[in-house]
Amino acid sequence: MTDREKYLFDIQGYLVVKNFLADDEVARLNAAFDANRDRMGEDGNSNTGKSTTLVGAKRGMFSGMLTWEHPWCEPFRDLLAHPKAVPYLNEMHGRGWRMDHAPFALFARTGAEGLILHGPGHHFDGSQYYVYKNGQMRCGMVVFQYQLADVNAGDGGFCCVPGSHKANYPCPREIVEWESDQELAYNVPCKAGDLLIFNEATTHGTRPWTASHERRSLLYRYSPKYLHFAGGYHQTSFPDWVDELTPAQRAVLEPPYIYNRPLIEDDGVSVVRPRRD
Numbered sequence: 411m412t413d414r415e416k417y418l419f420d421i422q423g424y425l426v427v428k429n430f431l432a433d434d435e436v437a438r439l440n441a442a443f444d445a446n447r448d449r450m451g452e453d454g455n456s457n458t459g460k461s462t463t464l465v466g467a468k469r470g471m472f473s474g475m476l477t478w479e480h481p482w483c484e485p486f487r488d489l490l491a492h493p494k495a496v497p498y499l500n501e502m503h504g505r506g507w508r509m510d511h512a513p514f515a516l517f518a519r520t521g522a523e524g525l526i527l528h529g530p531g532h533h534f535d536g537s538q539y540y541v542y543k544n545g546q547m548r549c550g551m552v553v554f555q556y557q558l559a560d561v562n563a564g565d566g567g568f569c570c571v572p573g574s575h576k577a578n579y580p581c582p583r584e585i586v587e588w589e590s591d592q593e594l595a596y597n598v599p600c601k602a603g604d605l606l607i608f609n610e611a612t613t614h615g616t617r618p619w620t621a622s623h624e625r626r627s628l629l630y631r632y633s634p635k636y637l638h639f640a641g642g643y644h645q646t647s648f649p650d651w652v653d654e655l656t657p658a659q660r661a662v663l664e665p666p667y668i669y670n671r672p673l674i675e676d677d678g679v680s681v682v683r684p685r686r687d
């Protein structure tokens with residue numbers, strides 16, 4: 411993570427890493443979704459509150475991609491410990507972090523609804539936070555959102571209030587519901603292949619999708635090694651398919667604990683198991 415990236419993430423609460431995925435990685439992920447279109451369900455997290463501006467058709471959602479049959483699961487498994495992502499996670503969480511929730515993808519067509527702004531705001535929440543101490547940042551859960559289609563300014567999709575991971579006052583309801591000060595909910599432009607990283611403590615949500623092309627965003631969430639935010643892979647025994655993963659990918663699926671934990675080195679491949687780190 412460069413000094414520029416650290417600065418931007420620190421003041422904004424989010425960061426765009428341009429051209430993170432190569433064209434062939436984007437193509438493999440999109441091909442997997444296209445081949446499994448019938449598995450798309452409705453967004454289970456739909457919440458527009460009492461907003462009149464966020465309403466629309468339900469968004470599409472994919473989940474369970476890690477368990478799809480070969481070859482479709484493969485591009486999703488490759489993202490678990492992507493060698494380019496590992497240095498960002500080591501910087502944000504310190505060494506030792508893990509996948510939180512199962513990955514899912516948000517798809518939207520013109521007229522799809524938005525989602526109210528959320529995030530802990532002024533409360534200290536031990537699972538969603540941002541702190542800077544002793545020359546280093548530490549984050550609660552962070553989200554890696556891979557864009558598989560362009561998001562132009564104003565298209566809709568992910569939005570956030572930049573800098574709000576350091577907010578002191580609660581976000582007023584009319585802003586949460588996108589009824590006032592709409593420009594505050596910044597719709598972050600990206601190109602297909604870009605990676606948008608945001609801290610879950612940054613006030614964020616979704617703006618209704620207005621573009622004629624489809625929204626395709628793929629989300630992986632990571633928490634520090636001692637923390638689990640939501641249900642998912644916090645099992646004490648792994649499912650059989652985990653044997654097909656590399657040691658680094660398996661390390662990402664470990665349950666929350668510290669002592670004798672497998673830690674992924676910055677090269678994204680080597681795994682070490684120090685007694686304490």
Ligand SMILES: O=C(O)CCC(=O)C(=O)O
Nearest residue numbers: 516553567568614615616
């Ligand atoms: O990208 C989006 O549409 C919103 C995602 C979101 O709210 C979340 O990941 O918590």
